[in-house]
Amino acid sequence: MSNLSERPEKPVVGVSMPHESATLHVTGTALYTDDLVHRTKDVLHAYPVQVMKAHGRITALRTEPALAVPGVVRVLTGADVPGVNDAGMKHDEPLFPNEVMFYGHAVAWVLGETLEAARLGAAAVEVELDEQPSVITLQDAIAADSFHGARPVMLTGDVDSGFADSAHVFTGEFQFSDQEHFYLETHAALAHIDESEQVFVQSSTQHPSETQEIVAHVLGLHSHEVTVQCLRMGGGFGGKEMQPHGFAAVAALGAKLTGRPVRLRLNRTQDLTMSGKRHGFHAQWKIGFDADGRIRALDATLTADGGWSLDLSEPVVARALCHIDNTYWIPNARIAGRIAKTNKVSNTAFRGFGGPQGMLVIEDIMGRCAPLLGLDPMELRERNFYQQGQATPYGQQVSQPERISAVWQKTLDNGGVADRKREIAAFNAAHPHTKRALAVTGIKFGISFNLTAFNQGGALVLIYKDGSVLINHGGTEMGQGLHTKMLQVAATTLGIPLHKVRLAPTRTDKVPNTSATAASSGADLNGAAVKNACEQLRERLLSVAASQLGSNASDVRIVEGVARTLGSDKELAWDDLVRTAYFQRVQLSAAGFYRTEGLHWDAKTFRGSPFKYFSYGAAAAEVEVDGFTGAYRIRRVDIVHDVGDSLSPMIDIGQVEGGFVQGAGWLTLEDMRWDATDGPNRGRLLTQAASTYKLPSFSEMPEEFNVTLLENATEEGSVYGSKAVGEPPLMLAFSVREALRQAAAAFGPSGASVELASPATPEAVYWAIETAHRGDASRNGHARNGSAGDATEGTTRTDADATVLSGA
Numbered sequence: 001m002s003n004l005s006e007r008p009e010k011p012v013v014g015v016s017m018p019h020e021s022a023t024l025h026v027t028g029t030a031l032y033t034d035d036l037v038h039r040t041k042d043v044l045h046a047y048p049v050q051v052m053k054a055h056g057r058i059t060a061l062r063t064e065p066a067l068a069v070p071g072v073v074r075v076l077t078g079a080d081v082p083g084v085n086d087a088g089m090k091h092d093e094p095l096f097p098n099e100v101m102f103y104g105h106a107v108a109w110v111l112g113e114t115l116e117a118a119r120l121g122a123a124a125v126e127v128e129l130d131e132q133p134s135v136i137t138l139q140d141a142i143a144a145d146s147f148h149g150a151r152p153v154m155l156t157g158d159v160d161s162g163f164a165d166s167a168h169v170f171t172g173e174f175q176f177s178d179q180e181h182f183y184l185e186t187h188a189a190l191a192h193i194d195e196s197e198q199v200f201v202q203s204s205t206q207h208p209s210e211t212q213e214i215v216a217h218v219l220g221l222h223s224h225e226v227t228v229q230c231l232r233m234g235g236g237f238g239g240k241e242m243q244p245h246g247f248a249a250v251a252a253l254g255a256k257l258t259g260r261p262v263r264l265r266l267n268r269t270q271d272l273t274m275s276g277k278r279h280g281f282h283a284q285w286k287i288g289f290d291a292d293g294r295i296r297a298l299d300a301t302l303t304a305d306g307g308w309s310l311d312l313s314e315p316v317v318a319r320a321l322c323h324i325d326n327t328y329w330i331p332n333a334r335i336a337g338r339i340a341k342t343n344k345v346s347n348t349a350f351r352g353f354g355g356p357q358g359m360l361v362i363e364d365i366m367g368r369c370a371p372l373l374g375l376d377p378m379e380l381r382e383r384n385f386y387q388q389g390q391a392t393p394y395g396q397q398v399s400q401p402e403r404i405s406a407v408w409q410k411t412l413d414n415g416g417v418a419d420r421k422r423e424i425a426a427f428n429a430a431h432p433h434t435k436r437a438l439a440v441t442g443i444k445f446g447i448s449f450n451l452t453a454f455n456q457g458g459a460l461v462l463i464y465k466d467g468s469v470l471i472n473h474g475g476t477e478m479g480q481g482l483h484t485k486m487l488q489v490a491a492t493t494l495g496i497p498l499h500k501v502r503l504a505p506t507r508t509d510k511v512p513n514t515s516a517t518a519a520s521s522g523a524d525l526n527g528a529a530v531k532n533a534c535e536q537l538r539e540r541l542l543s544v545a546a547s548q549l550g551s552n553a554s555d556v557r558i559v560e561g562v563a564r565t566l567g568s569d570k571e572l573a574w575d576d577l578v579r580t581a582y583f584q585r586v587q588l589s590a591a592g593f594y595r596t597e598g599l600h601w602d603a604k605t606f607r608g609s610p611f612k613y614f615s616y617g618a619a620a621a622e623v624e625v626d627g628f629t630g631a632y633r634i635r636r637v638d639i640v641h642d643v644g645d646s647l648s649p650m651i652d653i654g655q656v657e658g659g660f661v662q663g664a665g666w667l668t669l670e671d672m673r674w675d676a677t678d679g680p681n682r683g684r685l686l687t688q689a690a691s692t693y694k695l696p697s698f699s700e701m702p703e704e705f706n707v708t709l710l711e712n713a714t715e716e717g718s719v720y721g722s723k724a725v726g727e728p729p730l731m732l733a734f735s736v737r738e739a740l741r742q743a744a745a746a747f748g749p750s751g752a753s754v755e756l757a758s759p760a761t762p763e764a765v766y767w768a769i770e771t772a773h774r775g776d777a778s779r780n781g782h783a784r785n786g787s788a789g790d791a792t793e794g795t796t797r798t799d800a801d802a803t804v805l806s807g808a
Contacts, residue, residue: 054683071117185234
């Protein structure tokens with residue numbers, strides 16, 4: 001076992017413990033960015049001047065009326081920017097735009113003594129607009145050939161030969177929804193300038209180093225003149241990876257120009273209408289199976305709705321392409337990706353980062369095609385699982401493919417799936433107006449950033465004379481428990497009790513050039529860096545202990561805060577050891593670093609090994625559907641998930657539960673609607689509050705929810721044998737959608753393929769049931785005897801706006 005994955009005697013990692021800030025959270029004493037306003041003197045408040053049109057060129061911007069409003073101090077416009085007027089890494093997001101690109105685009109910001117004064121001032125600003133045509137829907141963008149960014153193509157094998165060898169060929173379309181992050185804490189920043197003109201920004205950001213970089217280039221400064229700190233976030237889910245930068249820059253610019261602290265916090269409506277979402281996708285596909293139901297070829301085009309600027313759309317599409325295979329071997333594939341440019345907010349990172357979209361496409365295909373092949377969906381999925389020695393369409397060998405089957409079988413066993421399927425069949429036979437169904441789906445999710453350079457982490461660990469330890473690392477805490485795990489890693493590596501270790505807020509002047517806390521890699525990168533720093537300190541202290549205990553350093557162990565020599569009863573307490581080291585002038589601080597080895601990615605050829613390893617999981621979901629309304633409930637969910645050897649089991653189980661529920665929300669509840677009419681509100685987000693945008697709540701939780709972590713699952717070459725947990729569980733919710741499809745199909749004749757919209761709201765389920773009731777669900781595809789090259793194709797469109805064509 002490698003040094004990185006091996007655990008010492010009596011480790012603190014692997015012990016279930018609550019979140020390090022749990023008590024602060026539930027008592028309301030945890031501080032977030034905007035809480036710091038009340039501890040800061042003379043704060044000005046920033047408020048956006050939004051233009052409520054989807055697209056147009058600004059012909060006049062009059063700020064004088066705002067300055068006449070009592071309490072207004074200044075109006076920030078593009079003319080005030082001393083550096084680069086851009087908030088994005090692609091330089092396509094003007095901080096103060098001359099052209100309105102989406103409904104609610106902020107073109108200026110008003111600074112007021114109070115938030116109300118700033119709001120009234122913003123309302124007084126006069127903007128004249130030369131309105132331009134706008135593209136709102138993904139379909140309109142495709143029709144108008146409105147695209148931007150890269151258009152990657154992933155190729156493997158011989159696709160044409162694969163289809164020629166296929167006994168069954170199906171084609172179809174599938175469009176599915178975007179998703180709002182709806183974190184509890186909206187975007188927020190607080191900036192002030194110190195006596196030496198240094199800029200200090202408190203920001204709710206997943207990527208402090210990039211926030212620092214954007215603030216610096218907007219202000220025309222070097223990065224060492226800007227410090228960004230993130231105390232904690234009230235949720236992020238990817239929405240605070242790129243999009244906080246502009247808001248932090250506005251606050252910093254205001255502070256620089258006025259000499260006073262500036263606070264910017266979006267209210268919920270502003271956050272919903274100004275910040276990006278998960279990318280909605282359109283997929284057009286063609287798939288071939290052999291006579292036994294094994295995939296022979298896949299040809300697909302995935303189109304993401306990028307919104308008005310690129311943001312992170314290119315890597316999102318890349319990850320979608322890299323995950324369209326999910327757990328299935330596809331020997332011949334041609335997958336194209338593209339980004340639609342629309343006049344909507346710029347879509348951005350969201351938990352899974354394109355992976356869910358790619359995986360949803362193949363799972364939808366499997367669910368639709370299984371009845372047409374005469375196979376149970378579970379059987380079709382199992383037949384196509386990766387086997388040892390097989391590679392992904394982008395050329396990476398699939399490591400530990402046996403875990404796909406292991407988590408799948410464990411899920412079947414834990415959930416008593418075979419017995420329950422018989423019970424469900426009996427229930428359905430006795431209940432003509434209510435149907436139940438049970439579906440099982442698996443996941444394979446690659447862990448690492450596709451951009452190789454981001455796979456690095458840093459840490460700074462300080463030991464004080466009294467034996468207490470302070471750790472700094474580059475990861476940010478958004479409620480996911482990263483800081484808890486880092487405390488456990490430090491205590492384990494140093495061999496001391498957890499109470500000896502404290503963690504400092506994440507800030508750019510302690511650990512520089514950090515990557516975003518994203519791609520599920522926070523614990524992998526920062527944990528390894530913390531471990532590296534602690535190992536340096538431990539080696540120094542072992543030498544000191546050896547000199548005191550009269551032994552070799554290699555024979556000394558530090559366990560539970562006591563240094564002992566092997567085979568001897570002599571010992572030295574941690575605090576005494578540290579004090580001795582100080583008087584011997586031994587350095588008691590260390591900078592740690594980690595870079596993920598073995599990665600390679602060529603974005604041009606779309607080939608390589610971009611992932612350190614794969615995380616696996618499986619879920620069995622049982623649903624009950626009302627045939628009159630389409631209303632449904634999730635009766636039971638059983639999950640087995642692979643997190644390696646968990647660093648913190650309670651944290652990981654919480655992440656699995658939370659990720660699953662968020663995924664179920666995306667797939668079944670959260671239906672974003674935009675005004676696509678030609679009226680005055682064209683481009684307006686219609687679902688801009690929790691009253692119109694349905695979020696998962698307690699009532700949507702499974703009535704029985706069982707989560708098991710895969711045992712004996714050490715991941716060689718990862719920190720203490722653990723695996724990432726943040727994003728993969730979200731895709732376990734595919735099981736709920738597939739169960740709903742099967743329940744809807746149960747209202748009709750057996751063997752019919754039922755299409756289901758995404759999100760599968762009760763309305764969508766109702767229309768699927770109606771199609772099944774009519775007995776024409778099989779119109780979604782038909783088969784006839786004949787050769788593959790002699791395939792007959794039929795075309796039909798349903799309410800789900802999808803088509804399946806089939807030929808035998």
